[in-house]
Every structure is written in C-alpha cells, then in structure tokens.
Amino acid sequence: MASVELHNIHKAYGALPVIHDVSLAIGDGEFIALVGPSGCGKSTLLRMIAGLEEITDGDVSIGGQVVNALTPRERNIAMVFQSYALYPHMTVAQNMGFNLKLSGETKQVIEQRVNEAARMLDLTKLLDRKPAQLSGGQRQRVAMGRAVVRNPAVFLFDEPLSNLDAKLRVQMRSEIKALHQKVQTTSIYVTHDQIEAMTLADRIVVLNQGKIEQQGTPIELYRRPANLFVAGFIGSPAMNFLDGVADGVDGSPAVRLKDGTQVRIASARKVKPGQNVKIGLRPEHLSLTGDGSALTGQTLLVEPTGAQTHVLFELAGEQVTAVVDGEAPVRYGEQLKVTVNADQVYVFDSGSGLAL
Incomplete structure (x- = not known):
C-alpha cells in the first residue's frame, strides 16, 4: 500500500x-x-x-x-x-x-x-x-x-x-x-x-x-x-433549483419565488434582502405530511418505483421532482401540496453559484 x-x-x-x-x-x-x-x-x-x-x-x-x-x-x-x-x-x-x-x-x-x-x-x-x-x-x-x-x-x-x-x-x-x-x-x-x-x-x-x-x-x-454544480451532481434524483429573491416573512428569512411563493430558509444562510438567489430542494426533502413552507403545483408525471413514487409537478414556472411514499394517493393532473423544512432549503448566489 x-x-x-x-x-x-x-x-x-x-x-x-x-x-x-x-x-x-x-x-x-x-x-x-x-x-x-x-x-x-x-x-x-x-x-x-x-x-x-x-x-x-x-x-x-x-x-x-x-x-x-x-x-x-x-x-x-x-x-x-x-x-x-x-x-x-x-x-x-x-x-x-x-x-x-x-x-x-x-x-x-x-x-x-x-x-x-x-x-x-x-x-x-x-x-x-x-x-x-x-x-x-x-x-x-x-x-x-x-x-x-x-x-x-x-x-x-x-x-x-x-x-x-x-x-x-x-x-x-x-x-x-x-x-x-x-x-x-x-x-x-x-x-x-x-x-x-x-x-x-x-x-x-x-x-x-x-x-x-x-x-x-x-x-x-x-x-x-x-x-x-456539486449540489446538482450529488444526489439522486437530482436537486431541484428555483430562482428567487431574498426576502422575509413574519420576521424570518425567506426567499420569494417568481410566482410569489415564500419559502422559509434557515437563519444561518448568509443572504441580504433583495439578493438574487437560487434555492435548492432535494426531492426526498419534499414531504406530503411535514411542517414548513407549503409548495403547491399541478402534477405533471407520476412514476411509481415500489417503496417510493417520484412525482414531477410545476412550481413557480419550473418542473420540480418530489420523492414521496409509494402508497401516497398522488394522481396526474391534480394539485400536489408538499412542505419543506427551512433547514433543508439550500441557498446559492445567482451570480457566483456559491452556497450561502
């Protein structure tokens, strides 16, 4: 050796x-x-x-x-x-x-x-x-x-x-x-x-x-x-990315997406109000039952894999993948509501691509 x-x-x-x-x-x-x-x-x-x-x-x-x-x-x-x-x-x-x-x-x-x-x-x-x-x-x-x-x-x-x-x-x-x-x-x-x-x-x-x-x-x-780059390469299915602007909601840091949806982020994220950012959401962190920011969009594709189901839905003009329980009653064309915890929302600077 x-x-x-x-x-x-x-x-x-x-x-x-x-x-x-x-x-x-x-x-x-x-x-x-x-x-x-x-x-x-x-x-x-x-x-x-x-x-x-x-x-x-x-x-x-x-x-x-x-x-x-x-x-x-x-x-x-x-x-x-x-x-x-x-x-x-x-x-x-x-x-x-x-x-x-x-x-x-x-x-x-x-x-x-x-x-x-x-x-x-x-x-x-x-x-x-x-x-x-x-x-x-x-x-x-x-x-x-x-x-x-x-x-x-x-x-x-x-x-x-x-x-x-x-x-x-x-x-x-x-x-x-x-x-x-x-x-x-x-x-x-x-x-x-x-x-x-x-x-x-x-x-x-x-x-x-x-x-x-x-x-x-x-x-x-x-x-x-x-x-x-690393965020999008590591993880399967790949991380979802959405454009937004650093904002606040009820005194807590958040990111406002293109359609006005507010996504809370952890206070440890080093963002400035009005900063253009991208948020990253791992498909496995999007939950049908958990607490956190609510995200709603129309279901575009449902792919059962057995223990899990991969769901493609529209959010703020982008296609987003969620991984949910295989027995969850998710159907094509219906509205899908998921939540994400603030600690599981990744934030990146839009210009440099660096994690914040």
Missing part, C-alpha cells in the same frame, strides 16, 4: 488545456472516487497517475516517490478498465497469472497467488474456463483478480462497471467494496455515476472542466455542497 499525491498537475493537448492545477493527497489505504460529467478530466487524471498519459506540468508521487519518469510497470499500480481486456485463448487462471509470469515469478508463487485471489473473488470453480464461457460479471471479477494477484501499491479503476446491466452493477459494487475492506489497498475509482461514488468511496472528489469543485466524504458533499 502507498499514499498518492498530486502536486499542481496540469495537462494540455497542444494549446488545449484539460487539467488545471490539480493538487490532491490520497492517504495510504484510502478509497477515493473521482466523479464528474463526461469530459471533465477524471479519466485523464487517472491515466496520468498510471503513467499512460504524459504530465504537462506538476508531479505525481506514489509512496513518497515522484514517479513522473517511471513506466506504468515501475509504479507498482494495477488498473481495472471498463473493458475486461482478457486473453480469449487463456483460461481464467492463465489470465490472472499472466503478468506474474512475465515478471518471472515461479509457477508455485503464481499458483498460490491466483488461488488466493480466486477464493477472495469467488472464482475458484471457474479457473479452468475460457472468457467466452463467463458472464459479464464473472469476466470483470477475473479482471479484478488479475490486478489483485500483483499485490500492487495502488488500484486504479476506470469506470469498471459501465458495461454491466443494472443488477450486475449493484452486485459488483458490493464485491469491489468487500475487496477493498479485505486488502485495504489504496484505491482511486473513476466514475460518472455518483451512486457508485457514494456507496464505495471514503472520499469523493468532484471534477468539472479539469478543476476540483469540492472534495469530502459522501455525506459531507450531500449535506454541504459548496456550489450549484
């Missing part, structure tokens, strides 16, 4: 900059998720750590050693890709042990490490099979096993679950989590799926246009987003 540090990393393709002065410290044994929309630079950053992309400026350190000039093999990292990249003519055991064979390890050592990784990943009964005889989830476990046998200092995952169906993704998430808990190897995981990041990572780093917007534990980013 080893710590990983990025010092003022820049990356440009010719005159086009894609990574802007990124610095990040990843502790020994920590599981970090790099998240952000497509094109934000997260895979490029991972490939620079791996040595697959040249760094334009800055340093990458692994275990306290600057590795800019080292090859990927010399960095003692193992990478799991979106594609399984298994050799079709080799068995599972041969695929898992191939890198060890290239490194000159003895047959005894290779067999021991392959069997140990196979037990960890429930592949023991599949060791004699070829990749064509495996399911997608089994192939991804083999790809993970190939990384595990090397006992690397750092695991790098580049959207490893994006090729799997929804059920398999949930299963493989659990297996990656269990793997990290067993081996405690420093892990950096790239994904555009914030649910994967929330469930897997000790800490999430949110990237946007080659810069770090915010980093913190999953619950920190969920409860205290630094700006509009």
